Amino acid sequence: MTTLTDRYVWAAVRTVPEPQRSDLEPEIRELIEETVQARRVSGEEPVAAERAALVQLGDPERLAADYADRPLTLIGPRYYLEWLRLLKTLLAVVVPIVTVVVFLAQFLSRGDPGAAIGSAVATALGVTVHLGFWTTLVFVLLERAGTADTGIQWSPEGLPALPDHSRHARLPEFVASLVFLAALAAAIVWQHVSSVVRGPDGRAIALLDPALWAFWLPWFLVLLLAEAAFAAWVYLRDWSWAAAAMNLVLNLAFAVPAVLLWSGGRLLNPDFVAAVGWDPAVATGGGWTVASIVTGAVVLVAAWDVVDGFLRARRASLPATRQPVLMGH
Amino acid sequence: MPLAMVCDTHYYSGMRPDEDLIAGHLQELRRGTVVLACLTRLRTPDYGYSLLESLDVLDIQVDGNTLYPLLRRLEKQGLLTSEWNTAESRPRKFYRTSPAGDDLAATLTADWDRLTTSLHRLAEGEVP
Known part of the structure; x- marks a missing residue:
């Protein structure tokens, strides 16, 4: 036999622990030689027969894994579901907690919301990668260790509750909407009365142009009130095509003036911009101005909210017979 | 397309x-039928490739890279015993069905026959 066979044998046996190699090598050699012999009997040239036999036997590492009964998957079906559930649970629980804690700690110690958001996002990414890597590593080791039981047993008690279309299920979203709207309204008032930036005379410099109190800021406050009423309507009556249309109108009433005022440079207080020494209309590194990024974000969020409203309306209007699991609810 | x-x-x-x-x-x-075929056939000792060819003649097709690791696994499970034959030009590992392998072959064969009967009864439209 030639070096090609030797190299094949080496490629196979080097993947198993040293003590098993001397045991495995003669078996693999026998397999190769018999396969080559069978091909030569049927009239092939020695060199061609050897090559064809090795091709027929396939990847030597796969052959060795077959011999050693080693899994060729990172995480096989035995552990896959447990791995997936544990990973989802860890990510859903740990990442938000760590993110909020880091944000609060940074914000309270340095008072810079931008830097705090930056480190919170960086930490969230880092924690996500770490959780994914270490959880997977543990299961990969379990998969190779063989018999160990993870101790995570599936039980009927853990089955998810059926989707709840009752009013009760919409309460958390309703409360969240009210809190968000109240916070936004409070922020609009607060930035005028007691802003974070103070002038040389110690008086607060409002973030938004005080001239807007003539019409637009009251308009937005009334709009927030209307949004709260709308949230109550959706809470009481569920989504419908009418609700989705109303949602569209409210979004337009908010986003169109907001974007026009913002892109026209009329939203921010000129004194505030001067005091902070930062102009959103100045381009950043990528050629994008902060102003255009904010505009894009507002348009995207509003557009998504409108689309989401129509999707929910469609879901709510689907006949119940198409979802048999939901019957009786 | x-x-x-x-x-x-x-x-x-x-x-x-x-x-x-x-x-x-x-x-x-x-x-699973390859296991049964090996256990049955190796009541007469033989080496891997010869076993493969004799199964091939009977239209039980199995690749060498499947059969060889399988024989080793069955040996580890105590269903086959082995012995290297170095008398000829090429050393060959001869396998033989162990008593435990023999018992298992009997069990598997009985189950195979039972399944065949059941499937025939199903095909003939006999509804239990």
């Missing part, structure tokens, strides 16, 4: 399942 069409022909051609599908089901059905 667009991917969707490939998938369609694969799963929904309706009249006749394609060859991959048939091959997959045949493989599924035959899995």
Whole structure:
């Protein structure tokens, strides 16, 4: 036999622990030689027969894994579901907690919301990668260790509750909407009365142009009130095509003036911009101005909210017979 | 051909399942029968490739790279015993069915016969 066979044998046996190699090598050699012999009997040239036999036997590492009964998957079906559930649970629980804690700690110690958001996002990414890597590593080791039981047993008690279309299920979203709207309204008032930036005379410099109190800021406050009423309507009556249309109108009433005022440079207080020494209309590194990024974000969020409203309306209007699991609810 | 069409022909051609599908089901059905064939055939000692050829003659097809690791596994499970024959030009590992392997072969054969009978009764329209 030639070096090609030797190299094949080496490629196979080097993947198993040293003590098993001397045991495995003669078996693999026998397999190769018999396969080559069978091909030569049927009239092939020695060199061609050897090559064809090795091709027929396939990847030597796969052959060795077959011999050693080693899994060729990172995480096989035995552990896959447990791995997936544990990973989802860890990510859903740990990442938000760590993110909020880091944000609060940074914000309270340095008072810079931008830097705090930056480190919170960086930490969230880092924690996500770490959780994914270490959880997977543990299961990969379990998969190779063989018999160990993870101790995570599936039980009927853990089955998810059926989707709840009752009013009760919409309460958390309703409360969240009210809190968000109240916070936004409070922020609009607060930035005028007691802003974070103070002038040389110690008086607060409002973030938004005080001239807007003539019409637009009251308009937005009334709009927030209307949004709260709308949230109550959706809470009481569920989504419908009418609700989705109303949602569209409210979004337009908010986003169109907001974007026009913002892109026209009329939203921010000129004194505030001067005091902070930062102009959103100045381009950043990528050629994008902060102003255009904010505009894009507002348009995207509003557009998504409108689309989401129509999707929910469609879901709510689907006949119940198409979802048999939901019957009786 | 667009991917969707490939998938369609694969799963929904309706009249006749394609060859991959048939091959997959045949493989599924035959899995395990190679073990039974080996345990039965190796009541007479033989080496891997000769076993492979004699199974091939009987239309029980199995690849060398499947059969050789399988024989080693059965040996580890105590169902086969082995001995190297170095008398000839090429050293060959001869396997023989152990008493435990013999018992298992009897159990598996009985089950195979039982299944065959059941399937025939089903095919003949006998509804329990």
